[in-house]
Amino acid sequence: MKKAIIFYIILIIFISTPLAGAAEGQAFTINADGYVVFDEANNLIKAQDNVVIKFGTDEIRADKVVANVSKQEIEAVGNVVLIQAEQILEGSKLQYNYQTQEGKFYDAASENEGMYFSGEVINIQDEQLLIEGSGITACQYDDPHYEIKAEEIEVTTEGKIIATGVELWVKGNKLMPLPKYVTHTDKDERKKYAVPEPEIGYNNDDSLYLEVDYDHYINEDLEGHIFAKVARESTDVLELDYLYQPNSDFELDSYLDYNRKFGLGGNIVLNNQFGSTKSRLELQSFFEEDEDDADYKEESTRASWDLKRQGPDLSLRLRRDADDIDQKMDKKLIITDEMGDYYWRVQGSEDSEENYKPEVWLGTKNRKVVGNTKLSTNLKVGQIYEPETNVETIRKQFNLHLDNNQIELSDGLDLYWHSKYSIADYDTEDQYQTYDFNLGSKQDFWGADLNLDYHYFNTAGETPFTFDQLTDPELGERHYISARLRDEWQANEDLAVGWELRGNKSYYELEQDYHNFGMVLSSDYQINEYHNLEAAYRYQIKGDSDNGVAPIERDETEWQNELRLTYKFVTEQKEFPYWDVEINTLYDFAAQEDEDALEELELDFTRQFDCFNVNIGFDLPEQGIDFGVDLKY
Secondary structure (H helix, E strand, O other), X not given: OOEEEXXXXXXXXXXXXXXXXXXXXXXXXXXXXXXXXXXXXXXXXXXXXXXXXEEOOEEEEEEEEEEEOOOOEEEEEEEEEEEEOOEEEEEEEEEEEOOOOEEEEEEEEEEEOOEEEEEEEEEEEOOEEEEEEEEEEOOOOOOOOEEEEEEEEEEOOOOEEEEEEEEEEEOOEEEEEEOOEEEEOOHHHHOOOOOOEEEEEEEOOOEEEEEEEEEEEOOOOEEEEEEEEEEOOOOOEEEEEEEEEEEOOEEEEEEEEEEOOOEEEEEEEEEEEEOOEEEEEEEEXXXXXXXXXXXXXXXXXXXXXXXXXXXXXXXXXXXXXXXXXXXXXXXXXXXXXXXXXXXXXXXXXXXXXXXXXEEXXXXXXXXXXXXXXXXXXXXXXXXXXXXXXXXXXXXXXXEEEEEEEEEEEEOOEEEEEEEEEEEEEEOOOOEEEEEEEEEEEEEEEOOEEEEEEEEEEEEEEOOOOOOOOOOOHHHOOEEEEEEEEEEEEEOOOOEEEEEEEEEEEEXXXXXXXXXXXXXXXXXXXXXXXXXXXXXXXXEEEEEEOOOOOOOOHHHOOOOEEEEEEEEEEEOOOOOOOEEEEEEEEEEXXXXXOOOOOEEEEEEEEEEEOOOEEEEEEEEOOOOEEEEEEEEOO
């Protein structure tokens, strides 16, 4: 017959930081199938056979239990299970203080979100786990495919798992030592941490290549990411990205990029705070490439220093193209301050594309005037020198910007608009004006989403500076009219269909026009439990009244007539291992005679195991193949 005894323990120990569940007036109950006795002389409770102790939200189960009421300690032996919130620990022996919720678990194991822990000793302290002589794996079997063995594993209150003295074991054999290993109990957070992930492949550009990705955790203050690639034909690459943040007032973010073809580049950002003053120092060195010229390389360096404090903010920015050793360093100094919706700014620069000597701004930004309409305006006065045109003169410029992105006319009909106007006077007796107006609507049209948009640009007068010009002076006035109608339809629980119609018409000052019209049809069909088919067809035509080319390069669009199909196949997922197959193809009906109409044909085969997967992929048009093994941490 099951026997039970209930003891109400009044907790009178005051601690500076109470732990969850350790509240005053907490009671616990002991139930057992064998016996429960109270040793009054020694203030001990003894229980045996399927013992269950409950106190608050915590619970202990064991074959045999001795509870010391005076010391508020419990010793449990045999098939011990400790349940604390969502954490479940199992082991052979437990020594536990139910007041502080701290203790030691021997020959213990635990599972959390697919991660399996084991250890000779698991220390429970400060709501964290510290595991000695430990192992960790994602494998579900007693004989795991792989296991991370460590001298010590710490599981923090945030769910981060930190292992030190680490070795990677595969099928009972030690494979390699590792740096400090970090993962997470949360599956989404777990993706940020890893052991090194290798990938081997072959394609036309690289020939044979090897890639390694590694999220490198050093400690709570310093962690980063390493990417390395070695290729037989193309360039080798090494990327190091690290963040050091010992406290909220100091942060050092560094990124180094070594490319065998171009050299070493990267950037360093230092953010720190002294009292009310915030400082940001950034150093950059980078390369500019040209898609049309494989040998093109231009190296540039930049530096900026921003100070934000009570009162005016200070910013110093420097830049130089490293390839031109005779070029002087671009220098720009900006001082600015805000007073509610108003602000002022003084800027000066030297050896730049435009040099301010100096320039003063006065203005307001995003000031509500009527309803949701916002006003931004400023007045700029300064002497400017432009080296490209060798012009130096005083410019007085006024800018006005009004916008409202939320005008609800009725249920399902919204309007938006903005208007920008700028006028500049120069001591060269030139005057230059720019106009920018946009009006659009978003509405529900028979269940579909309809967007109509009109955009107008124009200029008047002349400016002596090229950087002031809105576009080519001969193309000053432009009208853009566009419409888009789209909808998504869930035919049934297995089939989703989407479609979109769109069109754009542009008019230019020299009686030129340009247009493009297109449509998109898409579907996602879950054929059955194992098969899925996605299809997307895109069609777009373009043209104008002259030669089919837009007068402005950025307005140019491409003729499209293509079909993309994606087929996915997954075998029975209830038991490991299983297959995950994806075939992706893109056929271009608009391809020229000398081009391959089959732009993409990618085959991806993945063998999913409980704690890892093996992947092999083929890219047939590019004659590429890659192979990789991913551990599920």
